[in-house]
Structures are given as structure tokens and as C-alpha cells.
Amino acid sequence: MAATTWRSKKKRQLYRRQRNRAQYRQRNPRVEKRSARHAKRVYGKKMSRKSPRKMQKMKLDSVRMTNEAQNILHFCVHDLYKKVSLAAERLRKKKRHVSITVSDVRNALKKIMPKKYDRKSVSSMSCR
Numbered sequence: 001m002a003a004t005t006w007r008s009k010k011k012r013q014l015y016r017r018q019r020n021r022a023q024y025r026q027r028n029p030r031v032e033k034r035s036a037r038h039a040k041r042v043y044g045k046k047m048s049r050k051s052p053r054k055m056q057k058m059k060l061d062s063v064r065m066t067n068e069a070q071n072i073l074h075f076c077v078h079d080l081y082k083k084v085s086l087a088a089e090r091l092r093k094k095k096r097h098v099s100i101t102v103s104d105v106r107n108a109l110k111k112i113m114p115k116k117y118d119r120k121s122v123s124s125m126s127c128r
Contacts, residue, residue, distance in 0.1 A: 080112070083108075083112050084105065084108045084109055084112055085100075085108075087107075087108035087111050087112055088100045088104040088105050088107075088108040091104040091107055091108060092104050
């Protein structure tokens with residue numbers, strides 16, 4: 001048995017690697033490479049295309065609102081959601097239902113919301 005040289009061994013490894021790459025590409029076709037124009041730049045900071053941070057446009061209602069106002073609104077809604085879900089869960093356990101029903105949510109809203117607003121919120125839900 002002839003001893004294999006270092007060079008022939010390396011050549012075999014190289015060919016094997018190339019063959020594996022070709023097989024991999026056939027199985028998983030890649031998206032075309034980006035052109036040099038779209039390549040990432042390493043140097044310097046790129047200017048943001050977004051509007052300044054202080055005033056951001058909300059996507060749903062297209063209302064201009066500062067980040068601080070947006071955060072306050074988010075936490076108010078989140079807090080209200082927590083309270084309603086806990087009250088609805090208590091009602092569900094009391095009635096021994098499997099899941100929270102619409103009536104549980106309505107009653108929880110009536111308990112939590114001030115009397116001025118609870119009628120409007122419940123009536124708007126029933127219309128849907």
C-alpha cells in the first residue's frame with residue numbers, strides 16, 4: 001500500500017468540500033447575493049430614515065404622539081386589562097365555568113370602570 005502524501009490528502013479534502021458545497025446548493029437554493037451598493041458599511045453612523053424620536057407617528061390611528069404620552073397610554077390600558085382579566089377570572093371561578101365568557105368580561109368591566117364610563121364601554125362591546 002502506497003503512502004499518501006500530504007499534498008494529495010489536502011487535495012482530496014478540497015474536492016470533497018467543493019462537492020459537498022455543490023450538493024448543499026442544489027438542496028437549498030440561495031437568494032442572489034447583494035450587490036456592492038447594498039453591502040453593509042462598517043465605517044461611520046448611518047442617518048436614520050425614521051422621524052425624530054420625540055414625535056413618532058402611531059401606525060393605527062395616524063395620531064402624532066410623543067413617546068412619553070404613548071408610554072402613559074400603554075401602561076393605562078395594560079393596567080385596565082390586568083384588572084378586568086383578574087375580575088373576570090374570579091367570576092369564572094365563582095360560576096365554575098371552563099373558560100371566561102363574554103358575560104364575565106362585561107360584569108368585570110361594570111365592577112372596575114367608573115359608572116360614568118361602564119355603560120358606554122359595555123354597550124359598544126355588545127354592538128360588535
